[in-house]
Amino acid sequence: MMLTRFMVCLMSLWCMVITPWLGTLPSWAAGAIQYDKQDLQGSNFAGRDLRNASFNKANLRQANLEGIQAASVSFFGANFHNANLKNANLTAATLDMSDLSGADLRGAILENALMWLAKVEDTQIEGADFTNALIRTDALHALCAHASGINPVTGRATRDTLECD
Secondary structure, three states, rough: HHHHHHHHHHHHHHHHHHHHHHHOHHHOOOOOOOOOOEEEEEEEEEOOOOOOOOOOOOOOOOOOOOEEEOOOOOOOOOOOOOOOOOOOOOOOOOOOOOOOOOOOOOOEOOOOOOOOOOOOOEEEOOOOOOOEEEOOHHHEEEHHHOOOOEEOOOEHHHHOOOOOO
16 A cells, blocks of 8 residues: 555656656647648638648648647748648747748748748738748848738837848
């Protein structure tokens, strides 16, 4: 009886103290959804929580991603040509080598996003927040050419977040 109580106490201590200290499970063990290299052209993900997903090299051309929660999600090399990303939360997302040409990013949050080799021609960015996003100089000039508005969530001006002036 005494040994059983000791074991229960020990297991409780392990579950309450040690296990949280180990951190969270990796995405592959936590039921992450892998959309890598999939053809998702025209798909509707509007309003979905995609924080445990991966979209590396996925074709999201003309997809509806309005209002998605995709903080820290990897979209490396994804095709967003003419996609709707309006009001999307892409905080700390990896968008490197992605094609965002013609995409609608109005009201999106791209704070701390990695966008170094992203294509941004003809992207709609009114009210988007790019605070601390890593963007190439030529892409930054292209974005600043038509930057306007204030993000409805963060309250930051798009031109200020891109440091256009």
